[in-house]
Amino acid sequence: MTQTILKPSAKKALLIDGKAASAAVLERVAREAAILTVKPGLAVVLVGEDPASQVYVKSKGKAAHSCGFHSVQYDLPATTSESELIGLVRTLNADPAIHGILVQLPLPAGIDSSKVLETIAPEKDVDGFHPVNVGLLATGLAERALVPCTPAGAMLLIEEAAKALGRDISGAEAVIVGRSNIVGKPMAQLLLAKNATVTIAHSRTKDLPDVARRADILVAAVGRPEMIRGDWIKPGALVIDVGINRVPGVEPGKTRLVGDVALDEAIAVAGAITPVPGGVGPMTIAMLMANTFRAARLSLA
Numbered sequence: 001m002t003q004t005i006l007k008p009s010a011k012k013a014l015l016i017d018g019k020a021a022s023a024a025v026l027e028r029v030a031r032e033a034a035i036l037t038v039k040p041g042l043a044v045v046l047v048g049e050d051p052a053s054q055v056y057v058k059s060k061g062k063a064a065h066s067c068g069f070h071s072v073q074y075d076l077p078a079t080t081s082e083s084e085l086i087g088l089v090r091t092l093n094a095d096p097a098i099h100g101i102l103v104q105l106p107l108p109a110g111i112d113s114s115k116v117l118e119t120i121a122p123e124k125d126v127d128g129f130h131p132v133n134v135g136l137l138a139t140g141l142a143e144r145a146l147v148p149c150t151p152a153g154a155m156l157l158i159e160e161a162a163k164a165l166g167r168d169i170s171g172a173e174a175v176i177v178g179r180s181n182i183v184g185k186p187m188a189q190l191l192l193a194k195n196a197t198v199t200i201a202h203s204r205t206k207d208l209p210d211v212a213r214r215a216d217i218l219v220a221a222v223g224r225p226e227m228i229r230g231d232w233i234k235p236g237a238l239v240i241d242v243g244i245n246r247v248p249g250v251e252p253g254k255t256r257l258v259g260d261v262a263l264d265e266a267i268a269v270a271g272a273i274t275p276v277p278g279g280v281g282p283m284t285i286a287m288l289m290a291n292t293f294r295a296a297r298l299s300l301a
C-alpha cells in the first residue's frame with residue numbers, strides 16, 4: 001500500500017480508513033488471482049436463519065465474485081444435524097474446486113462448533129480456527145498458518161498506521177481487551193510476533209482502565225458498546241476498535257453501529273483510531289479473500 005490510510009479528523013486523532021485498506025487488499029487479490037493457474041474457490045456454509053449471519057454471508061459471496069473466485073453458498077435449515085453438517089464439510093474437503101471452507105458461526109444449539117471446525121481440512125480452513133492453524137500461529141509459524149481474518153486485518157491496519165506515524169511496533173506496549181479465540185488470542189500472537197510487549201486484559205482484569213492506559217497500541221475486542229472511555233487511553237495511542245455493536249439510535253425505532261470504544265471521547269486523546277463503522281469491519285472480508293487466494297496458491301505447491 002503506497003498511500004497512507006490515515007485521514008485527519010476534526011479532533012486530535014487521525015482516523016484509520018479501513019474501507020480504503022480493504023479495497024486495496026481486494027484489488028491486489030483480484031489482480032493476483034487473475035494470473036493464478038487455478039481459480040480460487042470459496043464455499044460458505046450457513047446453518048439456520050440468523051439475520052446478521054445472512055448479511056455477513058451475502059457480503060462474503062459478493063466479495064468472492066468481485067475477486068473473480070468460484071464461490072458457492074450452502075444454506076442449510078436450522079434443523080440440520082451435526083453429522084449432516086460434518087458430512088458436507090467432508091465433501092468440500094475432497095472437492096478440488098474448493099480451496100477455502102467457511103462455516104458461519106454461531107451454529108444452532110445442539111451442534112458442537114469445535115467438532116465441525118476440526119473437521120475442516122487445515123489447508124482449507126480460511127477462518128484460521130482449526131487447532132493446526134492456531135498452533136502454527138502460537139508457535140511463531142504464522143507464515144505457514146491461515147490466520148483468523150479479523151485479527152489479520154487489524155494487524156494490517158496497525159502496521160500501516162505505525163509506519164505512517166513513524167512508530168515502532170517492536171518494543172511497544174500492546175494491550176488487548178478481550179480474550180476470544182476469534183480475535184483476542186490470535187491478535188496477541190500477531191503482536192507478539194512483531195515483538196510488542198503484549199497484555200491480554202479481560203472481564204476479570206483488576207484496574208482495567210489503568211491497564212488500558214499503559215497501551216501504546218490498544219485493541220478493543222470485548223463486544224460491549226462504548227465500554228472503553230477517553231480517559232482509559234494513553235495520549236497519542238494507536239487505538240484499534242474491533243467491536244461492532246448495534247444500539248438504539250437517536251430517532252425512535254432506528255439503530256446505529258458503535259464500537260467497543262467511545263469514539264467521540266477517544267478521538268480527543270488517541271494519536272490514531274479506527275472508526276466504527278469503516279475501520280476494522282471491512283478488513284475481515286478482505287482478509288478472507290486473501291486467505292482463500294493463499295489456500296488456492298498453496299494447493300498448487
Ligand code: GUN
Nearest residue numbers: 102103104105106127149
Ligand atoms: N461469525 C462472526 N464472525 C465470524 C467469522 O469471522 N467467521 C465465521 N466462520 N463466523 C463468524
